[in-house]
Structures are given as structure tokens and as C-alpha cells.
Amino acid sequence: MAVAxxxxxxxxxxxxxxxxxxxxxxxxxxxxxxxxxxxxRVLTALIRNLxxxxxxxxxxxxxEEEAVGIASGAWMGGMKSAVLMQTSGxxxxxxxxxSLVAPSQIPLIMFVSERGTLGEFNLGQSxxxxxxxxVLDSLAIEHHTCTRLDELEFICDRSxxxxxxxxxxxxxxxxxxxxxxxxxxx
Amino acid sequence: xxxQTKPARNTKVMNRFDVTSRLVAKLKHEEAVIGGxxxxxxxxxxxxxxxxxxxxxxxxxxxxPIALGVALAQPKRRVFGxxxxxxxxxxxxxxxxxxxxxxxxxxxxxxxxxxxxxxxAQPTPAAAHTDLVAIAIASGIANxxxxxxxxxxxxxxxxxxxxxxxxxxxxxIDDKPGTGTTKRDPVQIRERFMLGLGVRQxx
Numbered sequence: 214m215a216v217a218x219x220x221x222x223x224x225x226x227x228x229x230x231x232x233x234x235x236x237x238x239x240x241x242x243x244x245x246x247x248x249x250x251x252x253x254r255v256l257t258a259l260i261r262n263l264x265x266x267x268x269x270x271x272x273x274x275x276x277e278e279e280a281v282g283i284a285s286g287a288w289m290g291g292m293k294s295a296v297l298m299q300t301s302g303x304x305x306x307x308x309x310x311x312s313l314v315a316p317s318q319i320p321l322i323m324f325v326s327e328r329g330t331l332g333e334f335n336l337g338q339s340x341x342x343x344x345x346x347x348v349l350d351s352l353a354i355e356h357h358t359c360t361r362l363d364e365l366e367f368i369c370d371r372s373x374x375x376x377x378x379x380x381x382x383x384x385x386x387x388x389x390x391x392x393x394x395x396x397x398x399x
Numbered sequence: 400x401x402x403q404t405k406p407a408r409n410t411k412v413m414n415r416f417d418v419t420s421r422l423v424a425k426l427k428h429e430e431a432v433i434g435g436x437x438x439x440x441x442x443x444x445x446x447x448x449x450x451x452x453x454x455x456x457x458x459x460x461x462x463x464p465i466a467l468g469v470a471l472a473q474p475k476r477r478v479f480g481x482x483x484x485x486x487x488x489x490x491x492x493x494x495x496x497x498x499x500x501x502x503x504x505x506x507x508x509x510x511x512x513x514x515x516x517x518x519x520a521q522p523t524p525a526a527a528h529t530d531l532v533a534i535a536i537a538s539g540i541a542n543x544x545x546x547x548x549x550x551x552x553x554x555x556x557x558x559x560x561x562x563x564x565x566x567x568x569x570x571x572i573d574d575k576p577g578t579g580t581t582k583r584d585p586v587q588i589r590e591r592f593m594l595g596l597g598v599r600q601x602x
Contacts, residue, residue: 290468291596313458316585
């Protein structure tokens with residue numbers, strides 16, 4: 214599971230010491246209220262807690278690009294959002310990133326649970342994972358791989374603020390070193 | 400186009416530019432309009448640019464999800480999504496999402512000619528056997544209907560303006576291309592739309 218135990222700025226959060234607690238609080242602090250997602254096992258705790266928090270409007274979509282469309286429309290309407298997905302879901306987004314998000318300069322904030330590395334048991338996941346960073350790099354989309362609990366708030370908070378102020382998308386990749394990932398269990 | 404092979408319906412074949420113009424003529428309260436890819440937004444452009452219009456230049460199939468996002472962000476503003484049948488086929492799942500969230504300020508219009516007009520008028524896989532309004536109803540958008548003719552279209556638009564649930568209106572259209580061509584400037588389109596919605600102020 215998560216490696217870092219120390220946090221220098223404790224917050225009034227129910228679970229500030231977890232990666233998902235930190236993300237929830239960071240979203241709140243940046244007034245990100247809308248969170249459409251396509252789920253992943255690793256994201257379960259985050260999704261559950263967002264649903265339980267009336268600050269957020271969070272709901273599943275049928276496809277990741279649908280979530281991106283909703284987030285883009287909400288941004289243009291004055292509401293900030295973030296979308297949640299896993300690696301294989303990100304792999305479906307090249308067209309919408311290249312034809313909507315990037316050319317329209319929409320500050321899309323993506324949280325991607327990283328499958329396919331550090332103990333992956335599904336060959337398809339491990340292959341699709343290798344397409345993620347090349348796609349992001351080819352579109353010059355900012356991305357960070359989050360591996361440590363003690364860096365998570367800094368990376369997320371700064372990245373969200375940079376996305377909004379520079380009107381550019383960002384992908385925050387949640388690595389198994391942070392989340393524990395998903396391991397072969399049956 | 401393909402009228403003979405489509406399911407028998409008591410609906411007139413209309414024209415996209417004509418029905419789009421009829422819709423735009425009814426907009427008096429700075430309603431937002433999201434125009435889907437290709438001819439759908441070309442005809443919205445040709446019907447007369449408004450500051451609350453947004454024109455989708457790529458991302459086929461996302462007009463309704465984008466309209467949903469606008470509707471969630473601005474619940475007091477009426478939001479229209481205009482989409483082609485081929486585009487909606489790419490993103491049928493969004494109808495379930497919209498049915499679940501049920502924004503009452505969202506009106507969806509599907510322009511159905513059974514073809515990918517802009518790529519050479521090839522029939523869609525749905526052309527012969529699929530009823531998109533039936534799909535919308537089965538997805539949970541109960542307030543969905545085919546417009547019988549232009550007058551019925553206007554009536555359905557009027558009804559949607561005061562509806563307490565989202566509305567979907569199917570319009571059978573001919574195989575004519577779009578009337579105009581939207582200026583392809585996505586940053587300016589997005590910025591002007593945000594100005595039109597009161598999200599931004601001009602410098």
C-alpha cells in the first residue's frame with residue numbers, strides 16, 4: 214500500500230492520511246464539484262467517498278470520452294470537474310483529446326488509475342498501459358505519475374491550479390506505489 | 400434518402416437547416432445550443448450565429464454529453480443539443496447517463512437521415528432497422544418523440560421549454576448537406592460561448 218506515513222499539514226478530513234482522502238480534499242479546495250467516472254477497482258474508495266460527500270456531483274458514464282465531453286461542457290458553463298478512469302479507459306481518449314480538449318484549450322483534469330505495471334497479471338492491461346504516456350506526450354499534455362503519499366497533495370493541487378490558469382489539460386496517473394494497485398487474487 | 404428501407408413511420412421528411420432555423424427563431428432567453436459534428440453545426444451556424452451557440456469540430460458523438468455538462472453547470476438555463484443519427488450511434492450510452500441525471504433543462508434533437516451525409520452519404524448501420532427514439536425511451540428518456548412535421552417539431556420544442564424531465568426529439572431529415580460552413584476556430588468558438596453564457600467577461 215501507500216509508502217509515506219508523514220504529512221506535515223493535517224486537514225479536517227475524515228481520511229486525510231489516505232491517497233483518496235487527499236484527492237477528495239484537494240478537489241474540494243479547488244472547487245471541483247463535478248466528477249464523472251468509469252470505475253476501477255483501485256478507485257473504489259475514492260468513488261465511494263465522493264458519492265457520500267454532498268459537495269460532489271459524481272456519477273458513472275458509459276464511456277470515458279463521454280465523461281470528457283460532460284467535463285468539457287461543464288467547464289464552458291462555469292463548473293469545474295475532474296474525470297476518473299483506469300489506464301485502458303484512457304486508451305480510448307486519443308480522439309477526444311486531440312479534437313476537442315487540446316484545440317479548445319479546455320483544462321480537463323484526469324485521474325488515471327494505472328494498471329498494467331508493477332505486478333499486472335493481465336497481458337492486455339500491461340500492453341495498453343504502454344500507450345498512455347506516448348499519447349500524452351504526442352499531444353504535449355502535462356502528466357505526472359503519483360507514487361508517494363507525501364507528494365500527492367502538492368502534485369494534485371499545483372497541477373489543478375496550473376491546468377485552470379493555463380487552460381490546458383493534465384493527467385494525474387495514480388501508480389500502484391501510491392494506491393497498492395490491483396493484484397492477482399483469484 | 401433511404402425512406403423506403405426505413406421502418407414505416409408517420410413522420411414527414413424535413414430539412415435540417417429549416418428545422419434548425421425554426422428552433423433558433425424560438426430562442427429568446429439566451430438558451431445554449433450545442434451543435435454536433437459536421438452538417439449539424441454547419442446549419443446551426445447558417446441559421447445565424449448567437450453568442451450562446453457552440454459548434455463541435457471533432458469528437459464525433461459528444462454533442463449530448465457536452466450539452467449535459469452545460470446543463471449541469473447552468474441549471475437555470477435551457478440547453479439544446481443538436482446531434483446527427485450517426486453521431487448518436489457512436490455514443491448511445493450517454494442516453495442512459497442523461498436519463499439517470501434527468502436534467503430538466505436539457506432538450507436533445509436528433510437529425511436522422513440514415514446516412515453519413517458528409518462522408519459520401521453511406522447508410523448508417525441503423526438506417527434500415529433501428530428506431531433511435533425507441534432507443535431513447537428504452538434508455539429511460541421517457542419524454543422522447545418523433546416530430547411528425549415542422550409544426551409538430553415546434554410544438555415539441557415549446558413543450559420541452561417547460562418540461563420537468565429531459566426531452567429528446569427525433570426529426571427525419573433529407574439528404575441535403577449543410578447550408579453553411581462554420582469558421583473552424585475552436586479557441587474562439589469556446590471563448591465566445593463562455594462569454595455568451597456569462598462565465599467570462601471580455602478583456
